[in-house]
Amino acid sequence: MTDTLIEKIIQTKNPVCVGLDTAFEYLPDAMRKNCTTLSDAAQAITEFNLRLIERLKDVIPSVKVQAAYYEMYGVPGMQAFSDTLQAARKAGLIVIADAKRNDIGATASCYSAAFLGETDVNGLKLNAFSSDFLTVNAYLGADGIEPFLKHCRQNNKGIFVLVKTSNPSSGQLQNRKFENGETLFETVADLVEEWGADTVGKYGYSRVGAVVGATHPNEASILRKRLKHTLFLIPGYGAQGGSADGLSVCFDGRGLGGIVNNSRGILCAYKSDAYKGLNYIDAAYAAVEDMQKDITSALHRAGKSL
């Protein structure tokens, strides 16, 4: 699936992932009015997402769907989550479920079945929340990750492991140094490279990627040198403060090796002065184009043209 994602990045010449972190308050007034239940809100969110997917499907490789923004609308929210994942896959996009799942082995197997595998009901193999990639948290160590690796191998799926996150306090634990002089994030990074070693594809990247925040270019630079076969999912561009020049260190000489997420900057583009007068769909389209230019220009400046 990592190969397929990279192929779509090359084909669209666009390493941009649209983050469907679709909070109800992001929706235009007309779509929100008259909503009084979680179900109303979830349906409005689904409609917002599906129109956006339809408009953007040929110019982006991928969407990242953030589970928290659906879970907060309860069971109807999870229906919206499922419908969004399905619509994006049907539109030919690579779908990253951003759920940061983690648990002990037996339980991690259930999460993996839910997102990357199948659920067995009396011998029937059924799909719960079908996605191409899932984000995971490695605090529990290898046996909490192995069930996901199994589906990565068997079903040609992928995971992105949290390594260096984009938030301000990410360093509180992640940047602390162990006795051997290496930080927690470097230690997790080495595990990521190891876990992916047997699934390196034709572009040199494995099915086990890393989440590396655009807001921390120094750490990103260290990680890119250290992780030769690891694709980076890069959050933190735009609203969180990450710049295109800063995150260009995540890419290799071919302009590959990373996919840059933007959520609010695209979903809420229609609210910003830059896209005044455009409806949310056209504003999002224009924001994707601008972000693509911004990143590909930065890559070009760094001698890494896609």
Next chain:
Amino acid sequence: MTDTLIEKIIQTKNPVCVGLDTAFEYLPDAMRKNCTTLSDAAQAITEFNLRLIERLKDVIPSVKVQAAYYEMYGVPGMQAFSDTLQAARKAGLIVIADAKRNDIGATASCYSAAFLGETDVNGLKLNAFSSDFLTVNAYLGADGIEPFLKHCRQNNKGIFVLVKTSNPSSGQLQNRKFENGETLFETVADLVEEWGADTVGKYGYSRVGAVVGATHPNEASILRKRLKHTLFLIPGYGAQGGSADGLSVCFDGRGLGGIVNNSRGILCAYKSDAYKGLNYIDAAYAAVEDMQKDITSALHRAGKSL
């Protein structure tokens, strides 16, 4: 909510939490036959849980509902999750949603709204998945935890932060020592104590608890000495190998300070030789009684009678 949980433990003289990690294959054949869809499976699981809750509600303080075992049945599974949480709360049990959620601040706020707070839809405050406690993962540091703390304070809710997990590879990261000689799990533990400092209740425990595996009594002993105001949620008893004598170190002199989870050992008691001939409900009831005796005896031996 920590006070309420401790009161219920004292009232039932039972520090046992029943883990509703209800996989479809745990159900008796009669409840499983004719199920061919995720929805069928989810309904059967709900029925299994609700009968169990009805039978156990007066002898246990709490249930822990593991999200992964519901997510694997898709949207109908999340309905079963929601119905189980609601039924347990209605039965007067303290409900721990075991979902190990984690994300950057803005997104953690959504998770917190989903489980511990309310979701705003056009000014209406609605409940998504209502629980009393939520398990969380601290890899992202303080700003990923703060949104949960806010609801702990405002809504009298609680969280359990993963500190030392029960799985075999938990030491891979958690037991590594930082330059100051302290392990990752000790470092997270100190943050937990700090995060809870302003919510210590009448029994001396705060609203910010810690997950501490019964399978690691040495680490549990270190943690109990270190964390004077932290309630422990203790998984790993029974099927995973944790013993009552081992985990007694988690409790204070009053026999308080911990709640011990058991999932498979109770849900699947009817399949074991010890409870042969009993239906699943009576077997679970007997298994809870036996577990209570096992733990209270161990506490007694350690001079910590409840």
